[in-house]
Every structure is written in structure tokens, then in C-alpha cells.
Amino acid sequence: MSGRANVRRCHLETGLGKLMAGRLHGKVVVITGSGSGTGRATARLAAKEGALVVVSDLYEDRAKNAAELIRSEGGTAIGIRADVSIEHDMDALVEQAVAEFGRLDVMHANAGIMEPSFGTDKMLHQEDTSDWQKVFNVNALGVYLAFRSAVGVFLSQGTGGVLLATTSAASEWAYPGFGLYTSSKHAATGIVKAFAVHYGGFGIRANALAPFAGSMNFFHPGGEVKDDWDRLPTNGVSPVPLLLDTAYDLNDNAAIAVFLMSDDARYLSGEVIRAGSGAAPAKAPINMPTISGGRLPPEVVNQMLSGDLEQISDTLGGD
Numbered sequence: 001m002s003g004r005a006n007v008r009r010c011h012l013e014t015g016l017g018k019l020m021a022g023r024l025h026g027k028v029v030v031i032t033g034s035g036s037g038t039g040r041a042t043a044r045l046a047a048k049e050g051a052l053v054v055v056s057d058l059y060e061d062r063a064k065n066a067a068e069l070i071r072s073e074g075g076t077a078i079g080i081r082a083d084v085s086i087e088h089d090m091d092a093l094v095e096q097a098v099a100e101f102g103r104l105d106v107m108h109a110n111a112g113i114m115e116p117s118f119g120t121d122k123m124l125h126q127e128d129t130s131d132w133q134k135v136f137n138v139n140a141l142g143v144y145l146a147f148r149s150a151v152g153v154f155l156s157q158g159t160g161g162v163l164l165a166t167t168s169a170a171s172e173w174a175y176p177g178f179g180l181y182t183s184s185k186h187a188a189t190g191i192v193k194a195f196a197v198h199y200g201g202f203g204i205r206a207n208a209l210a211p212f213a214g215s216m217n218f219f220h221p222g223g224e225v226k227d228d229w230d231r232l233p234t235n236g237v238s239p240v241p242l243l244l245d246t247a248y249d250l251n252d253n254a255a256i257a258v259f260l261m262s263d264d265a266r267y268l269s270g271e272v273i274r275a276g277s278g279a280a281p282a283k284a285p286i287n288m289p290t291i292s293g294g295r296l297p298p299e300v301v302n303q304m305l306s307g308d309l310e311q312i313s314d315t316l317g318g319d
Helices: 003-021 037-048 060-072 087-101 129-139 141-157 179-202 250-261 298-306 309-315
Strands: 028-031 052-057 076-081 106-109 161-166 204-211 272-275
Touching: 028 037, 028 087, 037 052, 037 060, 037 076, 037 250, 052 060, 052 087, 060 076, 076 087, 087 141, 106 141, 106 250, 129 141, 129 179, 141 161, 141 179, 141 204, 161 179, 161 250, 179 204, 204 250, 250 272
Parallel strands: 028 052, 028 106, 052 076, 106 161, 161 204, 204 272
Antiparallel strands: none
């Protein structure tokens, strides 16, 4: 066999090996806020694609339970408690990841919170500055601190890396009832773009995933993670227009996140990728029932906070 044929065969076998091993084979992936919801779904899928996963969450039991679940599915994962709004915690998180697995390849800043007044009739000018600070500390500063800690390692390794943030449809549009969240997610998008511009020359990519729907566990921080809260009502009723003829699943968000982590997305940086079922082109990213002032009905807010999916569905007009 000629030398050129040997090279082609080697490339083919290497490519097939990577395909069989998974798109993230051997990559060390840190995901904040991955004890539940989209973060947990992404951590599980990344592990199935061969990643060595560091599950991080503000609540240690969530982080460790998610890591244990991944290991039970045949993956490799550890769970670490970390507060994304604390600089030392983010530095320590990255240090522990490197100590455990020897390197770092992906930082996914996924953690996020809503303001306490979400969906109520509290006007934006009435919001407490302490609530502003808390939301921005997690949703914006938390992205910056996670990225900053990771970039230091990426630069020292000299092999590039991937930065990914979970933003939201609210990073591009504004909605009544959660102005603090909307503002903070716009800021997170700016952080992603700034890192993409500053560090692209070092082989570091930065992108954002903007889901249009998520998990009810998002509204119950610190509580028991309930798998059925990771699904929308099955009768098709949703505050987000589902314009495709398929039911939404958290794995739809996770699949995009894993793609952005992988070498398949090697030429994507500074982008916001929407997971929106066609809602963005329709210019109807959220279609919430309203009362005077464009607010959610109080009964819907209460049902969301109680996790009563069936009752939400009935209130929104489901069968």
C-alpha cells in the first residue's frame, strides 16, 4: 500500500474512532448549575458523548446526585458545590477539575436565577436594588467569573478551549414580569461576544445557547429534582409557541450545547444559537396570557411556583 493510501487510511480510522468514541471523547467539561434541568440533561448527554464531566451546582446534593446518575449510566463525572457569583468558588472549581482530570477543555456557564418578583405585578421601577444585584451576580457576573477562571487554564495549556453560556430568549427580547432576568441575560450575551473577540486568536471559542423553554425545576432551587418537571404538559399547551410538530424536551437544549462544545462547531464563535422551535422567525418568542399591564395571572404564577403542571395547562386553556 502506498504511503499516501496509508495516510488516508490513518485519517479514516482516526475519524471513525472519534465517531465511535463520541464527539467529546476525553474532553473535560465543567457545567455550572448542572444539578437539575437543562444543565443536568447536558451533563448526561456530554458524558454519553465521552466527556469527563464536572457537575457543579450551588446545592451540593444536587451536584453529587447528578454525578452519581451519570456514573450509573456508564459515564465519568464528579459533583462539586460552587457558587458562580463568588470568585474563589469559580477558581477552586476549575482547579478541582484540573486536579481530577488533568486538564480543562470546556466551561459551560449554565447557572441562572429569576428575580423574586417573577411574573407578578411588581413594576420594574419598584424592584429592590438588592434583587438586581443578586440576579446580575448569578446571570452575568457568574458567566464572567466562570469564563475568566477557565481562560487562565486554556491559555496555560496552549491548546484552545470552549466557552459556552446558557442565556435565554430573554437575551434578545424583553418580556413583562421579569425585567431583571431579561436585563441580566442581555448582559451575559455581551460577555460571550467580548470573550469571543478577545480570545479567538488563542483558539478559544465562545458561544451562547438561548433556550426558549426549560425545566420547572428552575423555579425550585434547592429542592428535590423531579424528572417530570423537566417536561412540558403533553397536550401542547405552553407559554412558548411550539411551532414544530413535536413535543419539547430538555435534550433538545442539551443536544445543541453538546454540538457547540464539540469540534463540529470549531468555526462558530461569538454566536447566539436559539433553541426555539421556529418561534424567533415568527417574532413571537413568548405568548403569555395577560391581564392589565401585561402581567401573568396570579393563579398561573402560583401554579408555576408550586410545580403544578397539569393545573398550569388547564389555566392556559388545555384540554
